[in-house]
Amino acid sequence: MATALTPTPARTGGGRAKSALLTGALLLPASIWYLFLLVLPMGFVVAFSFGEKARNGGYTPAFTLDNYGQVMKGADPFLESLKLATAGTFLTLLVALPLAYFLATRAGSRKGLFVLLLVIPFWTSFLIRTYSWLIVLGRGNLGGFIGGLLGDPNFRLLGTPGAILLGLVYGYLPLMIFPLYVTLERMDRSLIEASKDLGAGRWATFRQITLPIALPGLVTGSILVFIPMMGEYVIPQILGYGRTFLIGNALVLDFLEARNWPLGSAKAVVLIATMLITISVYVWFVNRGRQARGVGVLGARPP
Amino acid sequence: MSASGVARPRAGRGRALIAAERMNGFIDGLFRTQAALVYAFLYLPIVVVVVFAFNANRLATIWTGFTTDWFGIALNDAVVTKSLGNSAIIAFTNAILATTFGTMAALGLQRVGKRTRQGYDVLTYISIIVPEIVIALATLVFFASTFDVVNPVLAGLTGGGKGAFKLGFGQFTIIAAHVLFNTSLVLLLVRARLSGMDRTLVEASQDLFATPWRTFRQITFPQLLPAIVAGFLLSFTFSFDDYVITSFVTGPGSTTLPIYIFGQVKRGVSPETNAVATMVLAFTVGMLLIGQAVLAWQGRRSGSRNGSMANIVTER
Numbered sequence: 001m002a003t004a005l006t007p008t009p010a011r012t013g014g015g016r017a018k019s020a021l022l023t024g025a026l027l028l029p030a031s032i033w034y035l036f037l038l039v040l041p042m043g044f045v046v047a048f049s050f051g052e053k054a055r056n057g058g059y060t061p062a063f064t065l066d067n068y069g070q071v072m073k074g075a076d077p078f079l080e081s082l083k084l085a086t087a088g089t090f091l092t093l094l095v096a097l098p099l100a101y102f103l104a105t106r107a108g109s110r111k112g113l114f115v116l117l118l119v120i121p122f123w124t125s126f127l128i129r130t131y132s133w134l135i136v137l138g139r140g141n142l143g144g145f146i147g148g149l150l151g152d153p154n155f156r157l158l159g160t161p162g163a164i165l166l167g168l169v170y171g172y173l174p175l176m177i178f179p180l181y182v183t184l185e186r187m188d189r190s191l192i193e194a195s196k197d198l199g200a201g202r203w204a205t206f207r208q209i210t211l212p213i214a215l216p217g218l219v220t221g222s223i224l225v226f227i228p229m230m231g232e233y234v235i236p237q238i239l240g241y242g243r244t245f246l247i248g249n250a251l252v253l254d255f256l257e258a259r260n261w262p263l264g265s266a267k268a269v270v271l272i273a274t275m276l277i278t279i280s281v282y283v284w285f286v287n288r289g290r291q292a293r294g295v296g297v298l299g300a301r302p303p
Numbered sequence: 304m305s306a307s308g309v310a311r312p313r314a315g316r317g318r319a320l321i322a323a324e325r326m327n328g329f330i331d332g333l334f335r336t337q338a339a340l341v342y343a344f345l346y347l348p349i350v351v352v353v354v355f356a357f358n359a360n361r362l363a364t365i366w367t368g369f370t371t372d373w374f375g376i377a378l379n380d381a382v383v384t385k386s387l388g389n390s391a392i393i394a395f396t397n398a399i400l401a402t403t404f405g406t407m408a409a410l411g412l413q414r415v416g417k418r419t420r421q422g423y424d425v426l427t428y429i430s431i432i433v434p435e436i437v438i439a440l441a442t443l444v445f446f447a448s449t450f451d452v453v454n455p456v457l458a459g460l461t462g463g464g465k466g467a468f469k470l471g472f473g474q475f476t477i478i479a480a481h482v483l484f485n486t487s488l489v490l491l492l493v494r495a496r497l498s499g500m501d502r503t504l505v506e507a508s509q510d511l512f513a514t515p516w517r518t519f520r521q522i523t524f525p526q527l528l529p530a531i532v533a534g535f536l537l538s539f540t541f542s543f544d545d546y547v548i549t550s551f552v553t554g555p556g557s558t559t560l561p562i563y564i565f566g567q568v569k570r571g572v573s574p575e576t577n578a579v580a581t582m583v584l585a586f587t588v589g590m591l592l593i594g595q596a597v598l599a600w601q602g603r604r605s606g607s608r609n610g611s612m613a614n615i616v617t618e619r
Binding site: 124 | 337344345346405407412414415426430435443448475486543546556580587601
């Protein structure tokens with residue numbers, strides 16, 4: 001103990017051993033958790049995905065690719081989830097971008113209050129904010145009202161993919177706004193003035209200055225939103241009444257009801273792979289676009 | 304530039320400026336309207352839940368009159384109070400563990416080589432990006448398989464019979480599963496703070512012969528405090544609010560509030576559920592505001608301007 005308390009203990013041999021010990025101790029709890037609650041469970045899932053279903057459910061060791069074959073044959077829930085998550089990400093972006101721009105450049109002195117007002121919903125219960133739409137969209141309220149406008153007494157909003165989409169956009173909107181706001185807030189405003197002085201219109205300025213600057217935030221936000229949307233379970237269950245068969249439902253069905261762990265595991269592996277591939281393609285696409293635009297901006301500048 | 308710009312007569316400049324001004328005002332109005340609509344959209348469901356908690360009608364979706372009865376009914380409901388207690392215990396234990404582990408790991412990662420750090424980075428990001436439902440099911444099958452192997456051994460050691468020690472699903476498994484995600488969260492928050500920290504203060508402290516522990520206590524820790532407080536509050540809230548992971552690794556007798564609410568809502572929203580939800584909302588918003596106040600106070604004391612909850616959440 002005495003050596004540890006002397007200044008610059010790392011210089012002495014005993015101090016170095018103590019220092020290594022301290023490092024190990026600091027990392028120990030997190031390492032245990034990562035091992036037993038992440039690496040091993042995910043390892044089990046990957047291993048199970050090559051196994052066979054035991055006779056009374058569960059898993060029996062084997063090596064087969066049948067599970068993956070089956071996943072490829074019944075890819076509908078994947079496509080359905082991919083469709084909803086893509087549409088949800090795009091809509092969220094559409095709503096978030098103008099707001100983030102407004103907050104970063106036009107909100108003035110009340111900016112702090114506006115941001116706090118965004119943090120509050122983000123901070124309050126996701127489940128409660130989701131189920132509340134049951135009241136809002138219900139037949140007694142908005143659902144009935146729209147049905148009345150359409151003259152269709154059987155019109156329902158709840159239990160449809162549209163309701164799920166609304167829930168997705170609603171639930172994940174703050175996650176898109178925050179990163180966009182942060183990047184736009186750091187933007188050098190003189191660039192916009194320069195662009196305008198050089199005669200660029202609003203649209204040209206937005207496309208050639210603001211958008212490229214917002215791009216890192218846009219990518220972060222899209223990824224933050226797309227991932228949970230892809231595997232979302234609560235919103236489709238509550239607002240979709242579990243009628244739209246998404247990947248979350250499929251996984252729960254395989255693991256808990258059919259007790260076909262190997263098939264469920266294969267689906268989980270494919271889900272993660274799909275997500276990683278989608279994100280990589282997206283990032284690659286955006287980077288390529290940015291390079292192309294970067295050249296465009298430079299090229300358009302008068303000599 | 305454009306042909307029309309060149310062709311425009313000089314005398315029209317003043318009028319063009321006025322038009323531009325008007326256009327600017329119009330666009331500003333558009334932005335303001337959009338912002339107002341988005342905020343209305345964000346707060347509508349929250350307001351609706353609170354308002355309908357005071358609805359006299361048993362069918363929660365149609366408004367008939369004002370009452371506060373549902374709050375009394377909810378607080379006297381043994382299932383509600385039991386799940387509330389469970390949720391509080393789980394969320395609090397999880398927040399303590401995750402904040403401690405995450406902060407420790409963030410400090411530890413400063414002291415290791417690049418390779419080790421990158422390894423941890425990968426694990427941290429995986430634990431955050433893998434969909435909750437996958438983590439939940441993976442944890443479930445892992446625990447179930449482990450218990451299948453361990454329990455017979457334990458039964459053999461403790462002599463079997465009714466009083467034998469057995470591992471099973473319950474509060475313990477829920478806390479264990481929650482701590483994983485939240486440790487990663489705290490780790491990221493504290494590391495972001497560490498990387499933006501003023502190193503010269505630490506060096507000055509060392510030059511003045513402060514012990515490493517004293518340097519940590521008087522220099523590093525106060526600077527990390529906003530991130531630690533934010534991490535604690537976020538961990539508590541995420542755990543208190545979690546449905547997916549909890550519902551899969553829960554056991555008999557450890558129903559949490561989200562599991563209760565989910566079950567109720569599947570059968571139709573009742574004003575009692577709204578009353579419970581309103582109390583939860585009041586509690587979480589209160590916690591957020593307290594956190595905000597603590598950080599503001601801490602910020603004033605240490606003179607740092609980065610002490611707001613909104614800054615921590617939006618900080619990258």
